[in-house]
């Protein structure tokens with residue numbers, strides 16, 4: 001592959017962009033942490049302490065758990081299952097989701113490389129989750145399961161939103177579509193060779209995949225560990241969806257109808 | 270609801286962001302403008318019994334050489350060119366600048382706005398109007414909120430044409 005020379009100002013601007021994107025992510029993370037703290041009925045004044053723990057955990061996750069996890073995967077987990085569960089239990093849920101997901105993804109990638117067929121990620125997960133039905137199980141399940149969080153069908157040039165699906169409550173879909181389109185244009189302009197499109201933006205909590213079609217593009221945010229079969233199936237479904245839309249363009253001006261179609265083709269299918 | 274993409278363009282520091290700040294409440298940080306050269310805002314407006322969703326693209330002004338992705342101009346339904354009444358260099362080359370915006374966006378009519386009217390006397394403003402080679406649609410002050418709404422309404426009307 002040919003390498004394009006790196007322009008230092010562009011590079012710097014990209015750094016800034018990354019910081020901006022992550023800043024918003026961090027805000028979300030903080031909001032989440034507050035919510036979870038409430039839910040878990042922790043005392044009010046432990047909140048700064050917990051935040052510190054989370055940060056620490058986020059930074060040192062591989063150090064704390066990396067070995068354990070690598071080990072466990074290597075010896076097919078069985079014995080240390082409880083340890084991992086125990087270690088994760090106190091910090092619960094979404095707070096660690098981010099760190100775990102990125103670590104597990106990294107680990108599975110490298111493990112998959114070396115032990116290709118022997119362990120599928122599903123097998124590993126099954127072993128992880130099998131057994132006791134307690135809160136920790138649910139947490140783990142939640143951590144790994146690949147889930148479609150957001151879908152945006154966007155007009156390529158104008159960045160106007162044609163239709164969408166959202167699992168949670170996203171700030172303002174119109175603005176996100178516009179900014180996403182701008183960021184996409186910026187990145188394509190600055191970093192890609194002619195004719196090459198931006199396809200994946202990795203955020204900390206989720207992965208955003210972009211698929212370009214002639215006059216529209218479809219952006220999908222997923223959380224969890226995206227294994228190959230999930231990705232493949234998703235990609236097929238996206239292509240089906242795009243085909244339906246591009247064959248009947250009235251979908252692009254009828255938001256409600258398109259939203260229903262998205263649910264039917266991507267979420268329920 | 271109908272949605273329209275509209276652009277705000279013009280030289281560095283003429284007041285584009287200030288005009289938008291007067292007109293909408295924003296969710297995205299203004300830091301995006303200096304980083305990627307644009308920030309998108311949204312405002313729902315009523316115009317002749319219709320409700321329109323305006324997606325406003327605040328494109329960073331440049332002094333010439335810095336590049337802004339051409340894609341920012343694509344698919345726009347209207348554009349506002351803003352200049353600073355108090356700084357000649359922001360309107361002396363208006364013909365050339367307007368041509369560039371027209372070429373990139375494919376738009377014919379562009380709303381022309383002279384901003385910072387609070388810095389000039391009525392006579393001085395008249396002088397500027399004489400000097401500017403194109404018809405000015407509105408004279409505004411983002412600082413005092415004068416005619417800001419009108420400027421965006423004019424832009425909405427363009428977008429609906």
Ligand SMILES: Nc1nc2c(ncn2[C@@H]2O[C@H](COP(=O)(O)OP(=O)(O)OP(=O)(O)O)[C@@H](O)[C@H]2O)c(=O)[nH]1
Pocket residue numbers: 279280281282283284285286287288302328329330331384385386387388409410411412413
């Ligand atoms: N007196 C006065 N100052 C204004 C007015 N509008 C903007 N300014 C000032 O002009 C400066 C530049 O305004 P911005 O809104 O940042 O200009 P901009 O066009 O967005 O500039 P770029 O993003 O750099 O292209 C700021 O210091 C504003 O406070 C106005 O109507 N009157």
Ligand SMILES: [Mg+2]
Pocket residue numbers: 285286287302327329330
């Ligand atoms: Mg600005």
